[in-house]
Amino acid sequence: MRAGERAYRELRADIVSWRLTPGQVLGEVDLSERLGISRTPVREALSRLTADGLTEPHNGRGVVVSAISAGDVRALYELRDSLDCRAAELAAQRGDRDTFRALAEELSHAAEALSDDPDHPAYYELVDRMDAEIDHAAGNPYLQQALANVRLHLARVRRLSTSNPRRLAIAAAEHEAIARSIAEGDPALAVATTRVHLKNALGNALRTPELAPVSPVAS
Amino acid sequence: MRAGERAYRELRADIVSWRLTPGQVLGEVDLSERLGISRTPVREALSRLTADGLTEPHNGRGVVVSAISAGDVRALYELRDSLDCRAAELAAQRGDRDTFRALAEELSHAAEALSDDPDHPAYYELVDRMDAEIDHAAGNPYLQQALANVRLHLARVRRLSTSNPRRLAIAAAEHEAIARSIAEGDPALAVATTRVHLKNALGNALRTPELAPVSPVAS
DNA sequence: AACAAGGGTTGTGTATACAAAAGACGGGGA
DNA sequence: TCCCCGTCTTTTGTATACACAACCCTTGTT
CATH class of the missing domain: 1.20.120.530 (GntR ligand-binding domain-like)
Structure with a gap:
């Protein structure tokens, strides 16, 4: 499977299951190292998550997991x-x-x-x-x-x-x-x-x- | 402004205004040359358009402008x-x-x-x-x-x-x-x-x- | 001691190079 | 003549390198 797709599903599952909690900062370099892929597919995954509303841009610097009230x-x-x-x-x-x-x-x-x-x-x-x-x-x-x-x-x-x-x-x-x-x-x-x-x-x-x-x- | 954002807005405007018609194939290289930017922001723009439903993946090969019936x-x-x-x-x-x-x-x-x-x-x-x-x-x-x-x-x-x-x-x-x-x-x-x-x-x-x-x- | 300025560090945005995969085309065999 | 297979080309997917911008920490000055 494509690396970007895998990263997206993995991160999405982590957020939905609250393994990643609101406010958690998702840095591209961190994730690329943690998932063993390069930044490019990580960026794709993060932009899809943001489009879904599961993450939000963080002060122009990376994204954070959205809170839900x-x-x-x-x-x-x-x-x-x-x-x-x-x-x-x-x-x-x-x-x-x-x-x-x-x-x-x-x-x-x-x-x-x-x-x-x-x-x-x-x-x-x-x-x-x-x-x-x-x-x-x-x-x-x-x-x-x-x-x-x-x-x-x-x-x-x-x-x-x-x-x-x-x-x-x-x-x-x-x-x-x-x-x-x-x-x-x-x-x-x-x-x-x-x-x-x-x-x-x-x-x-x-x-x-x-x-x-x-x-x-x-x- | 960010190049990916500009490319997204430009392509979206082209599709909404029917300057790009359904079935039109959008190749990454073509667009990057036409817009004077590299493939990376073009890819971002295309994936956002596809998420919006304005374009669709085309047989695993690029994207095409969606038809609307x-x-x-x-x-x-x-x-x-x-x-x-x-x-x-x-x-x-x-x-x-x-x-x-x-x-x-x-x-x-x-x-x-x-x-x-x-x-x-x-x-x-x-x-x-x-x-x-x-x-x-x-x-x-x-x-x-x-x-x-x-x-x-x-x-x-x-x-x-x-x-x-x-x-x-x-x-x-x-x-x-x-x-x-x-x-x-x-x-x-x-x-x-x-x-x-x-x-x-x-x-x-x-x-x-x-x-x-x-x-x-x-x- | 507190504040401001400056440099360093960190991280994203973009470009480019490389790899892989999916048609397209041509050649060969039936 | 038609079909199948291999190669070739084209296009996407991924990695990496570079540039720029923002934050933080340090240091100097007031």
Whole structure:
């Protein structure tokens, strides 16, 4: 694989998983030595990260990992509400009903899988698959790209949120409701179920204590 | 100014203004010679353009200017509807009423300015200012960035659309209605007026004959 | 002792050289 | 005559070298 691509994915994973914390300065020389590649692909990776909003230019000198505050989470959910509701609405109009019926069925059995694994990878894989199916059903590449960007930032928040089994069980039921409303081809209901889910998800995300109340200046 | 930044803006302007047409292959060496800079900043500019969606990787070999079809315009307006309506809604909740009252007043007098200039720069400047005020009032940087991306693509379409004075006069009235609903602090009305405007704007944009009916493969 | 000026150090922006990979073209064989 | 394979060219991907700018530390002066 191309070195620049590898560097980008590695750094992105480090940021999303909070191995790199906000305020961390990313110098080109440091990274090129740490990753064993030259500065050129490192520069490419850093400019892509900055375009994604995961890093910010730092006083004209390098880039730093962006902070993410409770206000950012609210703003992200505001945008996500617009995008997810529209995607669900379109999916209900255009999607394949059997696909979403099958997803709803799987989600109804997800409660058992929740207690199996400590990090619940099977559940998150299922949610990711549903997101992908909604994207595909909406059939709108611009909407899809905007959603991908929002999900990137939200993945960062999710790694911080406490994923207690109780909330996950409720979330699974909410996802099932969304899938069923899409399967029934009911756009208005798809919007409503999505909105309900996002309202609860935001409430849960804001319960994260590690979130800075306001965007802190990286010191 | 940095050479990469200049190259990016120049190429972006060329694409948006259709001086570079879809399918045009952008080679790094060609561009570096044409712009009088080395390949390094050219590469940066091209990767940013590709991230914006204005260019696409071409068979693993360089990039080409993206095509934009009637389907793309529909998809863009689907996304724009979600984003603009939400922005107008938030602006109606959070915005400064006097600002939008003043904008509405200016727009009500825009009809006269429409006949003055062949390309109507004063009118478009006013619309851009209103967009900026809505962005500011919404106070959501993520929404703002998503909107900027959509507007970039729509600017490309607008350069192709026939801007007949009749349509522009109607559009000005629609914008005035949006500004007034925001000034009155009525979120639901702001959404409604925005949606009306977008519906008409889409109809006008789709009347552009140069738009490929489906996304053509660049030959 | 504090502040300012200057030099050194560090890091980015750009250019260029080198390497690698992916078509294009031609030759040879069936 | 057509197809396949090898080589060749062209273009991208990566490395490195150089130039310039910003910060920091030191030193001298007030």
